[in-house]
Structures are given as C-alpha cells and as structure tokens.
Amino acid sequence: MLFHYDGRTTEWDEFEWSKRAIHVSVRKQTKWWYAKRFLHPDVVARYDYIFIWDEDLGVEHFNAEKYIELVRKHGLEISQPGLQPDKGLTWQMTKRRGDQEVHKVTEERPGWCTDPHLPPCAAFVEIMATVFSRNAWRCVWHMIQNDLVHGWGLDFALRKCVEPAHEKIGVVDAQWIVHQAVPSLGNQGKSDNGRAPWEGVRARCRKEWGIFQTRLADAEKAYYLERGITPPNSTVV
Structure with a gap:
C-alpha cells in the first residue's frame, strides 16, 4: 500500500511493484x-516493528535487518537510525555517533533539558524516521490525533508509551541515514499576506503542537483525578 499526499500516483x-500495490491519494495530508x-x-x-518514515531520507548506509538486530540487542521499543552529522539536523539526540552501536542520552543546549532522563536529552527520537515495536505502536497510535496533520510534539510524548523510557528509546548509530531535507510538503501551503507557502505550513505545525500539548495535559489530569491521584507537579491546597 502506497500513500500519496501530493496527488502524484502515475x-x-x-516501478513494476507499483502496479500490484494499492494506492491511496489524499492531498495535503502527512504520514501521521x-x-x-x-x-x-x-x-x-x-x-514486529513498524517503520513510520519521511520520504526524503537517504538509505545508502542502512540495512533494515541489521538495524532490527541492534534494536533487539539493546532492548529498544522506540528508535530511529542516526542522522549523518550536520545534515538536516534539529536535535543533538538524533546525530549519528561513529564510535558506538546505539546511544540513549545526549547533551543539548543550556537550559533545554530540565531532567537528564527527559526529552530532548533522553527518552527521545524525532518523528522523522521513527521505528516502533508492536507494543509501542499500539500505545502511540492512540496518541495520534485525528484532526492534527503534522504530528509535531508527538516525539516529546513517545516516552509515555514505554518504561523506563530513557532505556527503551534510543538512536541506532551503526545503521544510519541521511536527511536530504527536501521541502516537498511545505510547498503545499498557500501564500498569505506575502508569506511563502512553507511559512503557512510551519505556522500550522506550531499551532498543532500547542493543541496537542494542551490535549495531552488535560488527558493526563483527567486520568489522575479519575483515580483519586494527585497529578504530578500539582499542589494540594
């Protein structure tokens, strides 16, 4: 089954295999x-594993079978391949390290990590090239929102699906990919008040991130209150 968000199917x-595949085309949607x-x-x-990957990833240095071997060896329930250093890199956690098989922690810019066991310094991978175990995907699927297209913020919440998250989420360095940074989705936006199409897409991404954070916080609060538990970081008056 092949999904198309750009309307380009023919x-x-x-590719010979394409003629046997089921094609689903809905414009201006994303993989989530x-x-x-x-x-x-x-x-x-x-x-056993579900790969939810972007379409602009170079896989010349990636072998899926060897990747799965390392995921199992290191007990990773949620993972991603390391990214070639300084190529389409947003977070230090995703940067490939050439001297080890897997890493689960990193150092970020000052003030970015309030806890060394929390994102983005640990228990974190990016939504660009995520790989889920069967059990982890069952949890993550329920966190994906029907009406939020881009999935921003989901990577910071993945830790809620595995325990202990800082041990079961990590980056596989020995099998790595290249982020080619092809802005195909951004071009589907609309120009507005002189803004480029991609700026509109980016603005929606940020807005959806805020909506997702609010919904997640409200859901957690309701969960604790339903069970008569004081939510973390709350003050009892």
Whole structure:
C-alpha cells in the first residue's frame, strides 16, 4: 500500500511493484494522518516493528535487518537510525555517533533539558524516521490525533508509551541515514499576506503542537483525578 499526499500516483508506474500495490491519494495530508486511518494496531499486529518514515531520507548506509538486530540487542521499543552529522539536523539526540552501536542520552543546549532522563536529552527520537515495536505502536497510535496533520510534539510524548523510557528509546548509530531535507510538503501551503507557502505550513505545525500539548495535559489530569491521584507537579491546597 502506497500513500500519496501530493496527488502524484502515475509517476510510480515505472516501478513494476507499483502496479500490484494499492494506492491511496489524499492531498495535503502527512504520514501521521495516513497512519491513524490505515495502520491500526490490529491491522499491523503481524509485524514486529513498524517503520513510520519521511520520504526524503537517504538509505545508502542502512540495512533494515541489521538495524532490527541492534534494536533487539539493546532492548529498544522506540528508535530511529542516526542522522549523518550536520545534515538536516534539529536535535543533538538524533546525530549519528561513529564510535558506538546505539546511544540513549545526549547533551543539548543550556537550559533545554530540565531532567537528564527527559526529552530532548533522553527518552527521545524525532518523528522523522521513527521505528516502533508492536507494543509501542499500539500505545502511540492512540496518541495520534485525528484532526492534527503534522504530528509535531508527538516525539516529546513517545516516552509515555514505554518504561523506563530513557532505556527503551534510543538512536541506532551503526545503521544510519541521511536527511536530504527536501521541502516537498511545505510547498503545499498557500501564500498569505506575502508569506511563502512553507511559512503557512510551519505556522500550522506550531499551532498543532500547542493543541496537542494542551490535549495531552488535560488527558493526563483527567486520568489522575479519575483515580483519586494527585497529578504530578500539582499542589494540594
């Protein structure tokens, strides 16, 4: 099954396997929108691992079978390959380290990490090239919001699906990828008041991140209150 967010489907006919695939095309959506609707945990339960990857990743240095071997060896439930240093890099956690198989912690810019066991210094991978175990995906799938397209903020919440998160979430350095930083999705935005199309897409991403954070906080608060537990970081008056 191949999902298309750009409306380009016949271009894939050059590949023989494409003619046997099921093509689903919905414009201006992203992989998380498709994953929520077509990758229900029961549907993909036959698979040990689920790869939810962006389309602009170079895989010349990546071997999926060796990757899974390392994931199992190091007990990772949620992971991603390391990114080639300084190429499309946002977070230090995702940067490939050439001297080890896997890393689970990092140092970020001053003030970015309030706790060394919390994102983005630990228990963190980016939503760009995430790999989930079957059990982790069942939890993460429920966190994906039907009406939020871009998935921003989800990577900071993944830790809620595994325990202890700082041990079961990590980056596989020995199998690495290159982020080619092709801005294909950003070009689907609309120009508004002189802003470039990609700026509109970025603004929506940030807005969705805020909405997701609010919903997650409200859901956690309701969960604790329902069980008569004082929510963390709350003050009893």
